[in-house]
Amino acid sequence: MRFQTLTPRTACEALELLRENRGELLPVAGGTNVLVDLRRGKVAPQVLVDLSRLEEWREIRFTGDMLEIGGLVTHADLAASPLLMGPFAALRMAARVVGGPQIRNRGTLAGNLQSASPAADAVSPLLALNAVLTLVSAEGSREVKVAEFFLGPGKTLLKPTELISKVTIRANPGGKSIFYKCGKRNALAISVVNLAAYLELNPEGRCTGSGIALGAVAPTPVRAKRVESYLLQQKIDDTVIAQAQELVDSDICPISDIRAEASYRRQLAKVLAGRALYALAGLGGNNYGVG
Ligand SMILES: Cc1cc2nc3c(=O)[nH]c(=O)nc-3n(C[C@H](O)[C@H](O)[C@H](O)COP(=O)(O)OP(=O)(O)OC[C@H]3O[C@@H](n4cnc5c(N)ncnc54)[C@H](O)[C@@H]3O)c2cc1C
16 A cells, blocks of 8 residues: 655645646545545555645634534544534534544544445534535635535545535524434444434424434435424424324435344434434423533
């Protein structure tokens, strides 16, 4: 395995390198997926572009009412950020359960997105929160909704000369979100199913906005659109939650694989949806760590 590594100091330099080489270089951020792919022979680039020095893409900040997260922000940065509270809590909760400490210290949000695993943990919160990705190239930039970014397992609509520079989320400060992950063990486990839910409730407890997304139950992470439509204007109670759980079934199409049977995933998705709605609605005297 022989390759050269180029280490640009600025985003402009990195994008210029990709443009000059017509995208034949492989970008690497934390390298947690790229190194595995290199060892397995899944990729064999002659040149890697190491993005890890691009400090300008490492920031988490509010600009007005928008939360902006640089593409190179790591899972550890997300897990520790005081900005990821209330409506954004699901992303912090997801970041806390990605891999182990080493993976969280190196692995980045952009790398998680571009790897396009159906089970990627950071993606469900971004989907539930209607996040928008900024894709940049030497020619310019474009914005893409995270819901439109994934084409299938390992496939996205990123062009070879583009990079993910940032993720932007707008959410109502009164909204709350939560994330649950079920794996085969408590640490260093790929999700068997994960679920992120976002809810806005009016003072009477009626739902005025929602986002529910699941991972590892379809070829790409998916929104539970039928559940979301059903919840709108409902007063969240036991009956509504039970009906929402039934509807989850029609929004997903899980497969059986080495980690779980499809029927188990269906059951798990319902359980996680119920738990999330109870927690976000503040029912049952247990807020399940909603932050
Ligand atoms: C042991 C282990 C455990 C893991 N556990 C989990 C887990 O629990 N949950 C989970 O979701 N994932 C897990 N992962 C997967 C991985 O760690 C994450 O997806 C991580 O976020 C990838 O980020 P990275 O920066 O390391 O990506 P890299 O490996 O650097 O890159 C991955 C892909 O993204 C591209 N890329 C990187 N940065 C950019 C950018 N800015 N713009 C465009 N493309 C870019 C690369 O070219 C490559 O195609 C695990 C991996 C390992 C090895």
